[in-house]
Amino acid sequence: MHLLRHELKKIWNWRVLALLAVLAALVWSLPLRESAAGYDSMRTHGGYGSYQRELFQRYGNTLEPEEWADYDVPGKIAAVQAETDALIAKSELFAKQGIHNYAQYLAFVDRDTSGLDDAELERFMKITQDMRDQLSLRYDGQTLDEFYASPQMRMMALKALASAYGNPDDEYRLQSFIQRDERPVVVQAAREILSRRNSSLIRVDLVESASMYAATVGVFSLVATLLLVTLPLSTDRTRQVHLMQYSSRTGRRILRIQGAAMLISSLIVSILSIALGAIPLLAEGAAEYRHASIQQCFSFFDMGLYDLTFGQYAMILCAMIMLLTVGTAAFVFILTRFSANLMTLLIKIVPLGLALSGIAVLTIYQAFSSNNLLFSAVLRGRIVMPEPLLCAIIAGAGLLGAWWVTCREKHVDVG
Amino acid sequence: MVYRYELKKLLLSPLLLTLTLLCVLANLTFLLVEHDNAPSPRQTNRPEDVLAAQDASIFDGYSAASIAESYIRWYRLEGTNAEHVRAKYDALQPVIDRKAAADEKPQLHFSGQVSDVHVLLFGKLLKFFSQEVGLLALLTALLSAVYEQMRGTESIVYASRVGRQVQLTKLWVTLSASAVLSLMVIGCSLLIFFALFDFAIPWQADVSSVFDHALGETKPFITWNDLTVAEYLWASLGISMGLAWLCALIGFAAGTGFRSVYAAFGACVLLFTAFDLVARSSLLPVGSMLKSAWGLNPMWLWKNSGTWFTDGRAEMLWANFERLGLCAYSILFASAVWGAYHLLRRREIH
Structure with missing residues (x-):
């Protein structure tokens, strides 16, 4: 010793x-x-904002299809969209570009820019950046909490959440693993997840x-x-x-x-x-x-x-x-x-x-x-x-x- | 005479020879796995995979500013950093215009399987063997620098003024041995590569236009200088060899400067870890001079071997960054070797 x-x-x-x-x-x-x-x-910040914590608190560790329906993400998205529409309607910056609601804003930022020359592209980038700043209620000294509470960030968080858990009863992905995957352990896991009929509520x-x-x-x-x-x-x-x-x-x-x-x-x-x-x-x-x-x-x-x-x-x-x-x-x-x-x-x-x-x-x-x-x-x-x-x-x-x-x-x- | 004996000691060291063999075996395993996973020629008989080249003037009217803007958007750059990136791509525009106008080299466009083999050779294999020869050179230099201390012959060799100068001869021997071992690894690896894969590309075609896109990206593969595929391969091998010598200088400076072998080794580990981790982190913002200057280190150069001689993405603000980095760090560590050598000549040996 x-x-x-x-x-x-x-x-x-x-x-x-x-x-x-x-x-x-x-x-x-x-x-x-x-x-x-x-x-x-x-907690508050990150890909899902504070929504996932709320889901955890309300529904526990797994998410059943009826629980997801109860959470009503489409309704929440519609509410944030209405809020964003009101914000856009009041703004001169959006009005100058002929944008009066959120749908028009999305169409504007997603437009094809391949035909623009350098100066036009730069101007376009600046305008879209200013628009994003307005929708995220940006100002000098803005805190992270305020940033994540803005309509722009709430919309992004809800869409990310919908894309992650949007279809808990959607069997298509699992069926495609069961039918096409050549790895026995993966096929077995897909069967188990399918039989459980719920989504594990993890990131x-x-x-x-x-x-x-x-x-x-x-x-x-x-x-x-x-x-x-x-x-x-x-x-x-x-x-x-x-x-x-x-x-x-x-x-x-x-x-x-x-x-x-x-x-x-x-x-x-x-x-x-x-x-x-x-x-x-x-x-x-x-x-x-x-x-x-x-x-x-x-x-x-x-x-x-x-x-x-x-x-x-x-x-x-x-x-x-x-x-x-x-x-x-x-x-x-x-x-x-x-x-x-x-x-x-x-x-x-x-x-x-x-x-x-x-x-x-x-x-x-x-x-x-x-x-x-x-x-x-x-x-x-x-x-x-x-x-x-x-x-x-x-x-x-x-x-x-x-x-x-x-x-x-x-x-x-x-x- | 001393040079010959010292060289023999290093080149016939069973440890270094085994390590060289291990490097070749690692590359052989990697290439066999890649060959195993590659689609068979029958599967690649799609139009986009046909080897017949098409004339493609991909640089006609191509704007370097669009590359700059896509990086600025991707990294959300603002202010001076965005301006730095724009300035670099403004400097690249005349190069693109020149390539569009030049007609002495065929501008051929390949895609599909040829592009995959290009990624395998310049993006993966080159990265592997340039790192391996760097490691080999570092260990060779450490072994050479501490050899007398290791064998307990230091007090005999360093007893005279001439004996202390042996360390300088050892430096030349280290550089020679590193070159020989590196050539063995690179030569064997390339032989295996060309034996396993059909690199059916006109060697005299312009490397900038032969491949449809830069490695892992959607922009064209644009080199600052006009290089053929053959020239590009030789130039890349030259940089790999240069990096091996740079590692030899680092190892030799540490081995000569530190009294303890272990301290020398620890210093090398710390240096390379710092090179790598700081370059990977978001500590230095993309587009800043500091990020670009730090990126000239050997770890970043290895990691981005597929971008040598090209624009070097948004992280790198200067043309020909690989030669710049190699020269800057070689001068730095050659000075460190010189300083360590002079310290050794005056050192009290116990």
């Missing part, structure tokens, strides 16, 4: 931690922050955005593990400290203890990465989807395949990150044992890191969706849940290899 504590102390070197902190700050401030901000659509891109976020956290966790656990064991072997350690019976156990320290550290890194990554997501309201099922036919090209709640889905993504991170540490341990110095080890772990990062993206991004590359392009939709399976195989292979190395070390000639 004493040795393990000291090995852990060697791994958690403050210089490497400082490097990881800078990397984490870069990863957080650039791709992750933008991705996390997307979850505010459950259309939830699986994609959550899995992209998890893949970024996963790659960071792998890279952080590589940077953290590589140094101590490699330094020992470069300085040939192990020759001195191996002269005693207890010393022969050192490799096993070092391996355990590397695996424990990788587990801590993955838990910390997941925890730190989850805080902003939870703050943005992602937890509100936790009881909603991800099994949903999103479009003609995308489907959530298994009847799991978003909470369970998030837990499986976390487990996949942990498995891959532990697997990474185990492979680094094996490569370190067979590298004479740090530089040769680095040349080996760079391709290892790239390969495992590629596998992390391949398995975690769009996991459990019909579009996941491993599920669809590689395995042609024949195997159920291949994504966590591959992560488990990698972790298992790594741990088995590490165990073999430690067993072999007891009897190996170190001279």
Whole structure:
């Protein structure tokens, strides 16, 4: 235990931690922050404005056809349109272009501009921009709440909602999957969704955005593990400290203890990465989807395949990150044992890191969706849940290899 | 003599040779998967896929301003940033007019399958192998720069004034070894590509007009200079090689400047991560000088290998950005190597 504590102390070197902190700050401030901000659509802002939250509050996690009819989106669209018509009727800008209502405005902005010369095109762009500004009640210092409460934004949110959930009883998309798709698991999922006769009330891109976020956290966790656990064991072997350690019976156990320290550290890194990554997501309201099922036919090209709640889905993504991170540490341990110095080890772990990062993206991004590359392009939709399976195989292979190395070390000639 | 021995050390390193082989194997796997997924010739016998070229004067009356306006709308650009984008495409208009008027090279128009092969070669394979040779060069440079420290021979080699100059020889060796390994990867990958795919295109046709659209977009494929397909391929290979040397300079500067191998490696990881993440983020607005200047870094150049020698979309405000970026960063990191070398000559070795 004493040795393990000291090995852990060697791994958690403050210089490497400082490097990881800078990397984490870069990863957080650039791709992750933008991705996390997307979850505010459950509140006031975003693609569906505040409407989807209202749907959640009124109807729960699933949306039955009669509930959708009760919500009366066409009626709401008509009300916003009447409001917009009144706004347009009062405006000189619209009157100058001969526009007196919303329908005429739509026809004006969608007109064919291919015949216009540069000056005319520029003038047209400016006029349409001014019109959009008027419909979104734009003024200097406008708050985001005011912007999303404007008729223009409410109309956009309602149309996005109608396009996402507009026909909960529409069987056409699912039937087309059942009849034409060659992937057995996808066909089975389509049958299940069809038999349930309702829509899971989750955001259309939830699986994609959550899995992209998890893949970024996963790659960071792998890279952080590589940077953290590589140094101590490699330094020992470069300085040939192990020759001195191996002269005693207890010393022969050192490799096993070092391996355990590397695996424990990788587990801590993955838990910390997941925890730190989850805080902003939870703050943005992602937890509100936790009881909603991800099994949903999103479009003609995308489907959530298994009847799991978003909470369970998030837990499986976390487990996949942990498995891959532990697997990474185990492979680094094996490569370190067979590298004479740090530089040769680095040349080996760079391709290892790239390969495992590629596998992390391949398995975690769009996991459990019909579009996941491993599920669809590689395995042609024949195997159920291949994504966590591959992560488990990698972790298992790594741990088995590490165990073999430690067993072999007891009897190996170190001279 | 020292040069020859150092070169032998690097080129016969089992690790570097294995890594080179791995790069070729990765490209082979990728190309086999692409070949497997490509539609069979029977399936591509649609009119739009027929290889027979049609004369098409796609540049007659074509307005670069329309490209600018579509980007301005897409990115919702305003003010100075929008003006920057307009100014770049105004500068491109004379190039388009010249291409429309020129008749020394055949202006041929292909689409369908030929265009797909174009995307595969210049959009995907070029990106893969230019990144691979960059990584190979970086690791070669790190290995070469820290070799004496790694073997524990530093205190013998650096004991004399002449010994400390070995590092300069190692730099030339690194650049030579990077070139040889890069040529191996690029040569093998291209051989596999041409063996698997029928790239039946007149090599002397103008690359700007051969393909109907820029990679992944609807606008034409417009190069600033008049290049034939063959010239375009050679020029792209030249940029790939240049980027490999640039990576070698980065690795060598880090390996020579930092006392610790690990610190050198960490610095490289941090540098490339920052290059990539900042270029991808919305931190720097499209159309700004800063975004364009940051985009000259090797990570962005790799990511956008399909736009080399063209307008470079709205993110890039300058013509010939790939050569500009390559020169600017090469000068920067050559200076870093020079500084690190002079530090080494005065350094206390323990």
